[in-house]
Amino acid sequence: MSTVTDRRSDPHPRDIDPRPTHPRFTDLLAAEWLKLWSLRSTPWTLGLVLAGVVAFNAAMAWDTYRYWTYDDPGEAERYISDGIPFHEAFNANAALCFMLAVAAVGAVTVVGEYGTGLIRTTFVAVPARRSLLGAKVLVVSAVTTVLGGCAALGSFLLTQAILSGRGVGVSLGHPGAWRVVLASALIAPVCALFGMAVGVILRHTATTLALTFGVLVVLPPAFSEERHWSAVVNHAQPFMAWNRLTDVPYEPAAHPWSTAGAWSVYAVWALVAAAVTVLVPHRRDR
Amino acid sequence: MFCVIEVSELTKRYGPKTAVDELSFTVRPGRVTGFLGPNGAGKTTTLRILLGLVRPTAGTATVLGRPFRDRPRGLRDVGALLDAGDVHGGRTARGHLRFLARGNGLPRGRVEEVLDEVGLTDAAGRRIAGYSLRMRQRLGIAAALLGDPPVLVFDEPLNGLDPEGVWWVRGLFRRLADEGRTVFVSSHLMSEMENTADDLVVIGRGALVAAEPLAAFAARAAAPVVTVRTPEPEALGALLTAEGASVERGGTTGPEQEANELSVAGLSVTELSVSGLSEARIAEVALRHGLLILQLTPRTPSLEAAFRELTADHVEHRTTPLAPPPAADSHHPGGPA
Numbered sequence: 001m002s003t004v005t006d007r008r009s010d011p012h013p014r015d016i017d018p019r020p021t022h023p024r025f026t027d028l029l030a031a032e033w034l035k036l037w038s039l040r041s042t043p044w045t046l047g048l049v050l051a052g053v054v055a056f057n058a059a060m061a062w063d064t065y066r067y068w069t070y071d072d073p074g075e076a077e078r079y080i081s082d083g084i085p086f087h088e089a090f091n092a093n094a095a096l097c098f099m100l101a102v103a104a105v106g107a108v109t110v111v112g113e114y115g116t117g118l119i120r121t122t123f124v125a126v127p128a129r130r131s132l133l134g135a136k137v138l139v140v141s142a143v144t145t146v147l148g149g150c151a152a153l154g155s156f157l158l159t160q161a162i163l164s165g166r167g168v169g170v171s172l173g174h175p176g177a178w179r180v181v182l183a184s185a186l187i188a189p190v191c192a193l194f195g196m197a198v199g200v201i202l203r204h205t206a207t208t209l210a211l212t213f214g215v216l217v218v219l220p221p222a223f224s225e226e227r228h229w230s231a232v233v234n235h236a237q238p239f240m241a242w243n244r245l246t247d248v249p250y251e252p253a254a255h256p257w258s259t260a261g262a263w264s265v266y267a268v269w270a271l272v273a274a275a276v277t278v279l280v281p282h283r284r285d286r
Numbered sequence: 287m288f289c290v291i292e293v294s295e296l297t298k299r300y301g302p303k304t305a306v307d308e309l310s311f312t313v314r315p316g317r318v319t320g321f322l323g324p325n326g327a328g329k330t331t332t333l334r335i336l337l338g339l340v341r342p343t344a345g346t347a348t349v350l351g352r353p354f355r356d357r358p359r360g361l362r363d364v365g366a367l368l369d370a371g372d373v374h375g376g377r378t379a380r381g382h383l384r385f386l387a388r389g390n391g392l393p394r395g396r397v398e399e400v401l402d403e404v405g406l407t408d409a410a411g412r413r414i415a416g417y418s419l420r421m422r423q424r425l426g427i428a429a430a431l432l433g434d435p436p437v438l439v440f441d442e443p444l445n446g447l448d449p450e451g452v453w454w455v456r457g458l459f460r461r462l463a464d465e466g467r468t469v470f471v472s473s474h475l476m477s478e479m480e481n482t483a484d485d486l487v488v489i490g491r492g493a494l495v496a497a498e499p500l501a502a503f504a505a506r507a508a509a510p511v512v513t514v515r516t517p518e519p520e521a522l523g524a525l526l527t528a529e530g531a532s533v534e535r536g537g538t539t540g541p542e543q544e545a546n547e548l549s550v551a552g553l554s555v556t557e558l559s560v561s562g563l564s565e566a567r568i569a570e571v572a573l574r575h576g577l578l579i580l581q582l583t584p585r586t587p588s589l590e591a592a593f594r595e596l597t598a599d600h601v602e603h604r605t606t607p608l609a610p611p612p613a614a615d616s617h618h619p620g621g622p623a
Contacts, residue, residue, distance in 0.1 A: 024391055027388060027389055027390065027391040028389055030388045030389075031385045031386070031388040031389030032385075032389075034381070034384055034385040034388055035385040038377045038378070038381030038382070038384065038385060039374065039376045039377060039381075040376060040413075041376060112374060113374070116371075116372070116373065116374045116375065117369060117371055117372035117373070118372055118373055118374045119372075120334075120339055120368055120369070120372045121368075121372045121373065121386070121429065122386075122389075123337075123338070123339060123360075124337050124338075124339070124360050124361075124364070124366045124368070125360045125361050125386045125389055125390060125429075126359070126360055126389050126390070127337075127338050127354055127355045127356075127357055127360045132389070285339065285340045285341055286339055286340070
């Protein structure tokens with residue numbers, strides 16, 4: 001039954017311990033993967049988020065299809081050239097809901113461990129905290145990127161199939177289509193990482209979710225695009241970056257910005273959040 | 287001597303409160319070492335520092351010669367059960383152990399082995415949320431055994447266990463120590479450690495009170511003491527002291543309280559607590575010098591009482607006893623030597 005080995009002959013394990021002293025990062029990745037999927041709520045949550053977002057977008061496209069009143073072919077052409085099918089491929093309200101849901105998923109991967117005390121078991125099992133959280137960051141990023149990809153691509157294909165019933169659906173080959181899909185897909189890991197970062201700082205579920213939601217939803221409209229400094233803050237928000245990237249064609253406002261600028265907002269939020277998640281627990285007690 | 291756990295001048299302050307106060311001790315392999323102290327004495331803080339969960343204000347704590355945080359594969363070096371509640375109730379026991387094993391590069395089969403070892407195989411597919419405290423303790427022990435570690439640390443592992451569970455855990459600790467492992471077990475009850483530990487580390491208010499083998503602690507702190515009632519306390523006390531005993535004078539009762547069967551009336555009788563001499567030797571000394579002895583009662587204070595006495599000054603929140611303490615407590619050998 002027991003497989004423990006007799007150490008009576010070996011009173012000095014320090015001198016002859018042959019075990020590897022460095023953790024294999026792949027072991028940590030696999031452990032975080034197992035940790036994520038061993039919770040029954042994970043597939044349910046991700047499945048519901050995916051279905052909910054795709055259904056939200058499809059419902060809006062269906063609404064357009066159902067109440068379509070333009071008979072003039074020129075109207076349909078203008079509808080497409082104004083980029084409205086792209087707005088329906090992933091509408092702004094669906095995007096906000098998606099951002100909050102994915103941020104919550106990211107946050108819960110962290111505060112779920114702190115809240116239950118599991119974090120102590122985890123840290124005692126793997127004292128190399130930076131490696132451990134690095135693995136968690138990679139696993140959560142990968143899973144939410146796939147989720148975002150499925151949500152964005154599924155929404156695009158379904159909405160355009162519905163809209164094509166009125167001759168206003170576009171294909172993935174349409175200029176800007178892939179940017180819309182990619183921007184909607186990648187907002188998922190950006191928000192998930194942000195949720196994780198807030199989670200490792202606050203370590204408490206309710207406050208983490210409140211702050212995460214507040215920053216993601218409340219900050220963008222709080223800063224208008226009219227003054228320069230305010231526009232800069234506004235443009236630095238992930239939701240506004242998503243808005244910029246999915247606005248095809250883009251109509252320059254008082255303080256215009258490029259898609260490269262919007263992509264860099266994604267990158268900076270993701271990288272800073274990942275760095276916070278990896279580094280903060282290393283310095284903290286618990 | 288090689289010591290697996292070395293704690294040196296360890297101090298942890300939380301604001302003005304000192305949880306651990308310049309604590310130093312060592313723990314040896316092949317033995318079960320009990321880590322004793324009243325609640326709030328700093329045991330859990332010390333264990334958390336030892337396992338890298340809390341940073342000390344000053345001092346060091348090392349496992350196998352290095353700080354635990356420098357050991358990337360924790361389970362292979364140290365198996366620990368700090369709190370049976372440190373799990374996510376949404377996972378099954380098997381799921382919980384599998385990710386722990388994977389992170390340390392341990393084979394999957396090891397999970398089934400430890401589940402079998404703690405008797406959780408049948409319940410392994412159920413979610414931990416439905417587990418009793420006893421089952422969670424077993425799961426925590428399974429996690430501690432997972433990496434087949436040379437060092438095992440348990441924080442209050444006997445809490446909430448039924449007698450059968452206590453018996454099983456004691457046997458397990460004994461076996462682990464006999465295999466040459468280092469077993470470090472905390473408790474706030476001496477009665478739990480009495481039949482479990484080989485060595486003791488006793489702390490109170492974060493500071494070291496005693497660190498020695500259980501047998502030495504028992505011999506020192508719980509030495510037998512003989513209660514002698516005599517009408518001639520000065521003469522007998524001096525003789526016994528000359529024989530090498532230590533004598534403490536207790537209360538005196540007047541003649542009116544003494545039973546009237548004595549032929550010599552009007553004596554007041556004093557109680558002496560004598561340690562360091564057997565009752566036979568005391569009787570012999572008294573007889574040789576013609577001194578009257580009315581009572582000669584040997585007592586062995588319980589280890590629990592000795593422990594409580596030792597740590598009495600270190601208890602955080604003491605309650606005033608409502609009833610007089612039991613007899614064993616009122617016949618102390620006069621506190622720590």
